[in-house]
Amino acid sequence: MCADTTDQTTPDYKDTLNLPKTDFPMRAGLPKREPDWLARWERIGIYDRLRDKAAGAAGSDQARPPFTLHDGPPYANGHLHIGHALNKILKDMVVRSQQMMGHDARYIPGWDCHGLPIEWKIEEQYRAKGKNKDDIDVVDFRQECRRFAEGWIDIQRDEFQRLGVTGKWEKPYLTMDYRAERIIAEEFQKFLMTGTLYQGSKPVMWSPVEKTALAEAEIEYHDHKSHTIWVPFNATNGNDDLQDAKVVIWTTTPWTIPSNKAVAYNPSLAYGLYEVTGTPEECWAKIGDRYLLADALAEDVLTKARLEPGMWTRLRDVAAEELGALTLAHPFRGAEGADGFWDYDVPMIDGDYVTDDAGTGFVHTAPSHGADDYDNFVRRGWMDRMTHNVGEESEFLPHVPFFAGLRVLDHKGKEGKANTAVIDKLVECGGLIARGRMTHSYPHSWRSKAPVIYRNTPQWFAAIDRPVGDGQDEHGQTIRQRALTSIDKLVKWTPQTGRNRLYSMIDARPDWVLSRQRAWGVPLTCFTKKGALPTDPDFLLRDEAVNARILQAFEEEGADAWYKPGAKARFLGNEYDPEEWEQVFDILDVWFDSGSTHAFVLRDREDGSKDGIADLYLEGTDQHRGWFHSSMLQACGTIGRAPYRGVLTHGFTLDEKGNKMSKSLGNTVAPEEVVKQYGADILRLWVAQSDYTADLRIGPEILKNTADSYRRLRNTMRYLLGAVSHFTEADRVDPADMPELERYILHRLAELDHVVRSGYKAYNFQGVFQQLFNFCTVELSAFYFDIRKDALYCDGDTARRRAARTVMDILFHRLTTWLAPVLVFTMEEVWLERFPGDDSSVHLQDIPDTPADWLDEPLAAKWAKVRRARRVVTAALEVQRTDKVIGASLEAAPIVHVRDPEMLKALKSVAFEDICITSAIGLTGDPMPAEAFRLPEVDGVGVVFEMAEGEKCQRCWKILPDVGQHAHPVTCGRCNSALG
Template sequence: MCADTPEYKDTLNLPKTDFPMRAGLPNREPAWLEKWAKMGIYDRLRDKAEGRKPFTLHDGPPYANGHLHIGHALNKILKDMVVRSQQMMGRDSRYIPGWDCHGLPIEWKIEEQYRAKGLDKDEVDVVAFRQECRKFAEGWIDIQREEFKRLGVTGTWDKPYLTMDYRAERIIAEEFQKFLMTGTLYQGSKPVMWSPVEKTALAEAEIEYHDHKSHTIWVPFKATNGAGDLQGVKAVIWTTTPWTIPSNKAVAYNNTIAYGLYEVTGRPEECWARIGDRYLLADALAEEVLAKARLEPSMYRRLRDVSADELGALTLAHPFRGLDGADGFWDYDVPMIDGDHVTDDAGTGFVHTAPSHGQEDYDAFVARGWMDRLTHNVGEESEFLPHVPFFAGLRVLDHKGKEGKANTAVIDKLVEAGGLLARGRMTHSYPHSWRSKAPVIYRNTPQWFAAIDREVGDGQDEYGKTIRERALTSIDQLVKWTPQTGRNRLYSMIEARPDWVLSRQRAWGVPLTCFVKKGALPTDADFLLKDEKVNARILEAFEAEGADAWYKPGAKERFLGNDHNPDEWEQVFDILDVWFDSGSTHAFVLRDREDGSEDGLADLYLEGTDQHRGWFHSSMLQACGTRGRAPYRGVLTHGFTLDEKGNKMSKSLGNTVAPEDVTKQYGADILRLWVAQADYTADLRIGPEILKGVADSYRRLRNTMRYMLGALSHFTEADRVAPADMPELERYVLHRLAELDEVVRTGYDAYDFQGVFQQLFNFCTVELSAFYFDIRKDALYCDGDTQRRRAARTVMDILFHRLTTWLAPVLVFTMEDVWLDRFPGDDSSVHLQDIPETPASWKDEALAAKWAEVRRARRAVTAALEVQRTDKVIGASLEAAPVVHIEDAETLKALKSVNFDDICITSGINLTGDPAPAEAFRLPEVAGVGVVFEKADGDKCQRCWKILPDVGTHQHAGTCQRCNDALG
């Protein structure tokens, strides 16, 4: 809207602002980062927040070994929006970023460098090797820190926490010593998931499942004590791990399954079964098994049922029993045992049981007290050890994780021994290391465990006596879950999990700082050294030198001191599972730092859904073992990032989106807006087209802010109007602000950033740009110094302060840009502001109900005028002066009280309660309103463009009364 003549145009109060339409974020954002760093804005916020109620989001540490991916960006941006929104709502909102620095991936990189130089890691001084690992981690921390800061994430970047800091390593060791001293630590020999490639045990959190092609074999075990028709009978097992057959110690059945005795009566030429062979099989699987042996139904018969009692009475022979060259290695009895884990869904109804290579197999032997029957046949590279006949040195998996020779060698020996009924191949889901991506095996090996069902002798029994009890109670009573499904996932995992494997057979990490007595058994009372003076010496050394102190010459003598004879004790050199490191961060961040948490607990842990088995899980177990409860009061989980088609991102597919690329093309605020617009509780899609849509939303929002800045040009306190003196339209906008304030605060407290942004975006684009701003343009541009214009500008100022602070946690750079446009200065920043308090008096439900009717009627009028504009009857709504028929008397009264022609942006409106004629325009969703189009009568004002009868009758030529008065 502007005047037709130059002299009148200059008299209009047109918006004035230098705020650019084009954001230029990629080039301008770094300058704001520099400004905030120079201001020390995080420290200034801490000073400002002194005395406020604290809010602590504890950062789950990313791993320091590569550039950030889009999942990192999602996670850190979400955290930043939580921290900033809580701060601006009046909390002392603290954020200490951190890094996970120990563990296999870094160690693996250094080993690769050594191999490239022809060096053997095992021949390098362990302290020198660890220092190489530390240096590698430091380099990536510096890189990742700058990448995170580029996303606009605030925090103590100059003083983050690192699991490899000397202080941190000391406290991790101290936390481990609590497990030692309270009796939850023990050494056991049991099957664990073992990576032959990485040569270490792995926890469930370090496992992922991929398709894997395995051998399948059906092996008959012959009875040695059967009587009658069970004499010489063979129980058939099925397995996908032929390499575990040499370690078989039992065959399991289930006493609820129906079993039968089947006799071979005929056979094809190519078949390992013989006529007269009698097999024990589950009835539900017999036909399928015998078909695998190439026997048609006419070639066998079912003789009778076989009871569970009969099965339990049988003793079997190992299929390698009596082989020449085995020196009696397999000449032992193989019992049949009852097991609930046996099913007749697949296989044969009998389960080959090797307690050294399977959790259920191991549990069955523990329950029977048969721990002396465990085998140690497979080494750390998945090779059969030298004492195993025929197979010594053969590997299950080679050094790259590909299949070795062990499986085929065992199968060939079974064929030679007459111990194979059928063979095949199948593809199935199989555990792999999430780092090397190579398959793992179950392998019996001595490891250190935290017993989660043993009473913790620390007296912190408020939530339970064992780690499991404390964890389950914490999950239900102490933690708020966002979304609630996170509770169910972690609860079921902890409810069913085995003891925690704490040890790893690597070098880069915090060692298990304990000593064991030479010659003692793990079950002996004096097996572990428990001495507070020894512990204190270890901690003192770690504080000064880091965990390297454990590996230096003379360490054992130094720590044992004069209290114990070094010749009687062995030093443990395994390192702690890195999940114990990260699970301990609550101890050296929340509890130990001055800027941590007042009670050592976090208000929120926020990570991806995979951390139910990772950081959420290990932190829960660790804290329940050392402080008796969960370390967090709230847990928020987000989904994974996918490409636009919903596919998992992969470098090989070329569908990855790097945060750096997005910030270079669009700016970090666009990435932040993508996070805010999405439902983070589900998987999030991102790609070029999605980012274009986000950028379009951003432009619309930016234009709203730009218009507001222009309208506020030269606004001063002298222009301010009290709400009581404002027109109804302004008071209605204040009411909407009061409503939105509740929405924003409630939404931010619930971490519902999508809900908050959608409400604010709709408010800006629909209620402001398309309604309030559109209506008030005329008054802002054309009025003189009227109450109406000053009221509108007052509301604009109120809008400015609320919208900038409401949106600042999301659009950190853009809202700073908007703020500085009005309040420039080296010390000025929107991020030093709080969300303004909203007076309760702004709420006016009666007024809101009235204006809901006004807006409803307006929709009918604007729709009717759009028809005329489309038909080119008019060019603009100011050319119209329609007749509006209103059926409801109260609605008619309301419309007559609010200058409805201004609301509809027409030059005039005739409101009537008369019935609408048949030709009247009606909008189906606006009942009771009919619009009859009429053109406005009079001449066009050369200043405001309204068509009015009085134009040309005033002192100033070609103006209406209002414009004439404004010109003076």
């Protein structure tokens, strides 16, 4: 709707139109401009001003309810990857949306600073310089770790802020802050004082490369090629035909055979006695050998032993009672040079974990190197039968005959000599009937990527089934009971499947291994009595005065105080003889550190949570076995319940084809590169458009499409800015005095307000964005804006134009605040374009309240009919435009046949020609002629095309009969009046 001149004598009315006026650029230029807004927010102190605003309202009747999202700490050791960006952007959208919906939404970012990855980096630097870590003073070493973490915190802080993430960046929480280390130690002391801490010896996942125990959350599974061996154990008792029979086991860990203490069977399986009746030339089995095997696996085992069909016979069934009565000999029993090391009886024990899916139906049991094996021995009270044959470097210890010093894995995680040495000795002793190799999924350290082993080693544990203190708690007596109650009754899960995952993990998990054999972390601040056994009541020193001295020192000096000369005597004080007590130097699992953050962030800080409980924890789905899990266990041991009321989990990031990202494949997407090319708002929009409950895909084409969506939204906001330029309160029209079209848009805004608020409350950002995007592109740009351009541009100071501008102003305030949590930079730019000023910011605004009377269902039902009919008209005109009959819809004056009387009445009650953007329109209930245009999905509406009659108004371009009959000769009556 722009007036052009058809010849030199036609007046140019362009300057008389009320065209949109705005300097808001079409091109965003986000990569260059976003840093300026970041600097501005820092300068005006947006985050603190919001806190002041909430504090100012605290004494009023409209006090803001608090909302605390507790930040799961990223690890301070590298640049951000796209998963970090997804996580932090989601958190920021939660915080901003909650704030704009009336909460005091706080966000304290934090970092996990202790632990093996940083320690490993420092060790690598030492090795490169030819230094030995063990020659370095432990406090000096810890200080180097601290400096390393500090450097990466500064880098990551800048990278997170560049994504537009708001928070208390100048005062984050760090697990290595002295205050934090003090509180972590204090939380540990609660486990000590309530009796849930104990020292035990059990198999844990152990990294020979990193020389420490690992938690389940530190394990990932990769394919690994292992040895497989089939080993016969000779029976030393039993019925006549079982005397000297051989129970065959199968294992993929030959190195554990020297630690064998039993063989397990399952009473529910069918077993048989098989005799070898013939052998090929090369075969370890001999004619007359009798093997006990599960029937379902016998043929496979005997075939693996190179026996051919017909070379064995099944003698009889073997009952479970017979198996349980057997005693076996270790394969190395009587071996020359072993000095009787393996000359002990090997019992047969039942175990329901034994299956006939693979193997032999019998399981070699080394309780020091397997979880099921260990549990089976614990049930029998056989803890005195545990072995300690393997050291921290996976080497056989000096007391083990034949194998002393041989390693399972070398210092790089490659296979050592232990497996082949054990296999060779079995062959020598006649203890093998078959061998092979297989590739299977095997646990690896997620840091070193090297395989781990199960190794029996003294560790410190938190007992999760032991009553905590006096056991009096409304949510349960034990940590496990409290955790399961919290999961079911106290926590809301988004998505709900998260509940099932964590519940099953905690329901089945063993005691929590708290100790690590490293240096960089918070030590287990406890003392043990020399000469006492872990089961003795006075084994652990429990003294509040000692604890208090430790905590005071940590507050002032940090956890380094534990390692300084004279620390033992200093903490024990005059009450205890230092010579009678051992100081524990293991450090706490870093998951205990991060699991304790609720104590020194939510509970300890003034800007934490009033009740010490977070409204939301938000992390990737892998944190069900990580931070969600450890935080739950830690809090249930100290405060008796989960430290969170809600948990939200998101999926992982994949490339466009759905493949896992890998630097080696070259399919990674670095946040820094996206920000450089497109700007952070595009990355944020990608998050908002995605279903975070599943794995998310990202890549060049996806980002290109996201940028296209952004441009369409930007154009909507640019149009609004132009439409409301110079709008004042004097122009405002009461909704009751507005035309129906404006009241219909207000109705839609009321509906959307509910969608936005409920969506943001449920963290459904994809749902919110899709609704707003469709509203902007379909209902505004292609409908309301298109219709009202004529009135906005061409009307004089009419009630219709004032009403339209009033609605445009309302749209502006709602869209900017609705979209601000997502497009933080762009909505700030839009807001400042209209409301400039040093203290102005859209992020200081709340989402405006919506009057209840904007909802008008009868009006909406009527306009649904109008819009359905309009679809048929616009489709009919598009056919004429495509056929070059008309160039614009204003050249048409179609006849619309409407079968439904209610629809016809609705169309006649509105200016339907304006709705369809035609110069005129005819409405009739007469039967539609055969040539009428129809849409299959809109029954009962037909359109007969007619050209508009009259002359073209050179100001509004409508073709009307009255053009040429006014003071301004080439205008219509409406434009003539506007010109005065």
